[in-house]
Amino acid sequence: MSAKNKLHSSQFHPILRKINEQNVDISFHNIMYPVFIVEDDNQQQVIPSMPSVYRFGLNKLIDHLTPLVEIGLKSILMFGVIDILPKDEIGTNADSNKNPVIRALPILRQKFPDLLIACDVCLCPYTSHGHCGIIEEDGINNEKSIERIANIALEYVRHGAHIVAPSDMMDNRIFAIKNKLIQNGMEKRCSVLSYSVKFASGFYGPFRDAAKSTPQQGDRKGYQLPPGSRGLAIRAARRDVDEGADMLMVKPGIAYLDIVRDVKNEFPEYPMFIYQVSGEYAMILHGAKAGAFDIKNILSETLISMRRAGVDCIITYFAPTILEWMKDG
Ligand SMILES: NCC[C@H](CC(=O)O)[C@@H](CN)CCC(=O)O
Ligand SMILES: [Zn+2]
Numbered sequence: 623m624s625a626k627n628k629l630h631s632s633q634f635h636p637i638l639r640k641i642n643e644q645n646v647d648i649s650f651h652n653i654m655y656p657v658f659i660v661e662d663d664n665q666q667q668v669i670p671s672m673p674s675v676y677r678f679g680l681n682k683l684i685d686h687l688t689p690l691v692e693i694g695l696k697s698i699l700m701f702g703v704i705d706i707l708p709k710d711e712i713g714t715n716a717d718s719n720k721n722p723v724i725r726a727l728p729i730l731r732q733k734f735p736d737l738l739i740a741c742d743v744c745l746c747p748y749t750s751h752g753h754c755g756i757i758e759e760d761g762i763n764n765e766k767s768i769e770r771i772a773n774i775a776l777e778y779v780r781h782g783a784h785i786v787a788p789s790d791m792m793d794n795r796i797f798a799i800k801n802k803l804i805q806n807g808m809e810k811r812c813s814v815l816s817y818s819v820k821f822a823s824g825f826y827g828p829f830r831d832a833a834k835s836t837p838q839q840g841d842r843k844g845y846q847l848p849p850g851s852r853g854l855a856i857r858a859a860r861r862d863v864d865e866g867a868d869m870l871m872v873k874p875g876i877a878y879l880d881i882v883r884d885v886k887n888e889f890p891e892y893p894m895f896i897y898q899v900s901g902e903y904a905m906i907l908h909g910a911k912a913g914a915f916d917i918k919n920i921l922s923e924t925l926i927s928m929r930r931a932g933v934d935c936i937i938t939y940f941a942p943t944i945l946e947w948m949k950d951g
Contacts, residue, residue, distance in 0.1 A: 643926070645929060645930075646926045646929040646930050647929070648925055648926075648929065648936075648944065648948070650694040650695070650696045650945070650948065651696045651697070651935070652929070652933075652934065652935055652936060653695075653696070653697075653935070653936055653938060653941050653944055653945070654696075654697040654698065654699050654738075654740065654895070654935055654936070654937045654938075654941070655690070655695060655697070655698045655699070655937075655938070655939075655941035655942070656698070656699045656700075656701065656742075656897075656937055656938075656939060656941075657678065657683060657686075657687075657698050657699070657700055657701070658675075658676070658677040658678065658701050658702075658703050658832055658833065659677070659678055659679070659680065659683055659700055659701070659702055659703065659722045659723060659726055660677045660678065660679055660702075660703050660704070660705060660722055661679070661704060661705060661706050661707060661720070661722050662679045662705075662706070663679040663680040663681045663682075664679050664681050664682060665677065665678070665679040665682065666678055666679070666682045669828070669831060669832040670831070671827065671828035671831045671832070671900070671904060672828045672829075672831070672832055672900055672903060672904060672939065673907060673911075674907075674942075675832065675900075675903070675939050677703050677832065679722075680722065680725065680726045680729060683726065683730075684729075684730070684733055687730075687733075687734065687737070688733075690941070690942055690945055691734050691736075691737055693945050693946070693948075693949045694945055694948060694949070695737070695941065695945055696736075696737070696738060697737065697738035697739070697740060697935075698737065698738075698739055698740065699740040699741070699742060699785075699787060699937055700723050700726070700739065700740065700741050700742065701723075701742045701747065701832075701833055702716070702721055702722045702723040702747055702748075703722070703747055703832070703833050703834060704721075704722070704747065704748060704834075705834075707720055707721070707748075709748055709749055709750045710748075710749070710750055711749065711750060711751065711756065711757070712745070712749070712756055712766075712770060713745035713746075713747075713748030713749040713770065713774075714748070715748050716743075716744075716745060716747070716748040716770075716774045717773060717774040717777035717778070723741055723778065723781075724777060724778070724781050727739065727741070727778065727781040727782035727783060728781055728782050730782075731782040738784050738785065739782065739783055739784050739785070740783065740784065740785035740786070740787050740815060741778040741783040741785070741786055741787065742787050742788075742789050743771055743774050743775045743778065743786050743787060743788040743789065743790070743799075744771070744788065744789045744790045744835075745767070745770065745771070745774075745790065746790075746833070746835040746837070747833045747834065747835045750838070751837065751838050751839065752835055752836055752837040752838045753837050753840075753842070754767075754789070754790040754791060754792070754842065754845065755767030755770075755771075755790055755792050755845065756770060761844060762792070762844060762845060764792050764793050764794070767790065767792045767795070768792050768793075768794055768795040768797075768798035768799075769798060771788055771790055771792060771795045771798065771799065772795070772798040772799045772801070772802035773802065775788065775799045775802065775803070775812075775814075776799075776802050776803065776806055776808065779803060779808050779811065779812040780808070783812060784811075784812065784813065785812065785813045785814070785815050785869075786799060786812060786813075786814055786815070787814075787815040787816070787817060787871075788814075788816060788817060789817040789820065789873075790817075790845070791817065791820050791842070791845045791846050791847075792845060793861070794861075794865060796814060796816050796818075796861075796862045796865035796866055796867050797865035797866065799814055800814060800865060800866035813868040813869060814866065814867050814868050814869070815867075815868065815869040815870075815871060815895060816862040816867035816869070816870060816871060817871050817873055817897070818858050818859045818861075818862040818863075818867060818870045818871055818872075818885075819847065819855045819856075819858050819859050819870070819871065819872045819873070819878075819881055819885060820846055820847060820858075820871070820872075820873045821846055821847045821848070821849045821855075821873070821874065821878060822841065822842055822843045822846035822847065822848065822849065823846070823849065823873075823874045823877070823899070823901070824901065825874040825877070825899045825900070825901030825902055826874075826899055826900060826901060827900065827901055827904075828900035828901060828903070828904050829899060829900035829901075832900065849877075852880070852881065852884065855872075855881045855884065855885070856884055856885065856888060859885045859888065859889060860888070860889075863889055863892065867892070868892075868893075869892060869893040869894075869895060869935075870885060870889060870892050870893070870894055870895065871894075871895035871896065871897060871937075872885060872894070872895075872896050872897075873896070873897035873899060874897060874898075874899040874901065874902060875896045875897060875898040875899065875902055875924075875928055875936075876898070876902050876924060876927075876928075879927060879928065879931040880931075882894060882896060882928070882931040882932050882933055883931050883932050885932075886931070886932025886933075887932070893934045893935060894932050894933050894934050894935075895933070895934065895935045895936075895937060896928050896931075896933040896935075896936055896937065897937040898924070898928070898936060898937065898938040898939070898940070900939065902924075903938070903939040903940065906920055906921055906924065906940075917943075918947065921940055921943070921944070925938075925944070
């Protein structure tokens with residue numbers, strides 16, 4: 623019998639257990655908070671499929687973020703949602719001066735000077751067809767889509783975004799964005815967080831309610847990855863690394879931790895983000911509300927699993943809850 627196979631000697635004391643849990647702590651900079659912003663500055667809209675998550679107008683968003691920043695919120699990921707502005711084939715209002723993200727950026731930068739502000743870049747909340755790219759007779763026109771995505775990203779940077787996060791999954795949009803930023807001398811003041819490894823998932827349902835971004839026809843399987851494809855996953859990450867992404871992401875989270883580990887092992891020098899998406903949020907919340915488990919135990923264990931898989935930053939709608947827990951110690 624080997625003396626090496628005695629594990630209880632590493633577990634009998636809480637600090638020994640902590641020492642054996644390397645790099646899984648959650649600090650403020652490991653959490654990014656996704657927020658939805660609408661055109662009417664004084665609106666606060668309930669999202670039935672995402673209890674405690676709201677669509678905020680700018681004034682309400684400021685009210686909501688102020689106490690969170692005070693207790694340690696370090697970064698947000700902003701999604702525009704339009705009700706009044708028209709949607710069209712190319713998502714014109716994704717970067718119009720009436721776009722709620724464009725209007726909010728300079729004000730949020732001034733209100734919260736230390737807050738890191740990321741903007742999701744996609745067409746789906748702004749297109750009449752609800753797809754993440756420009757649709758023509760034979761489907762997505764990739765080249766036109768990435769030119770449009772790059773222009774939108776540039777506008778968000780121009781108005782103050784620290785990070786642009788293209789969630790469209792078009793091929794070569796990272797190169798298009800990086801190139802556009804370089805051509806406009808803006809590349810030094812913006813980080814590109816690529817939704818590099820994003821799967822065609824059923825876990826996005828509640829978000830599509832929240833962002834009113836469900837495709838009118840068809841689905842996104844032609845440009846979001848097949849859930850079973852480990853090969854396409856690592857190829858997608860490699861494509862974006864080659865094109866100049868500053869940070870990588872796997873999405874959704876809980877069902878794709880093996881992919882996180884693959885990507886982190888392949889590209890350890892890149893910050894690894896994970897998106898705990900709307901369906902994961904709803905699953906945990908409704909499960910806890912149904913009394914199936916204690917939310918703090920399950921959510922903490924889920925966050926630890928993400929950090930153990932190699933994640934550096936977790937995008938989560940639970941950010942306010944997590945910050946409260948951290949404040950209470
Ligand atoms: N740009 C696509 C939106 C996308 C998924 C989708 O609806 O296909 C995500 C936002 N980046 C959904 C996120 C979520 O479900 O919380
Ligand atoms: Zn999209």
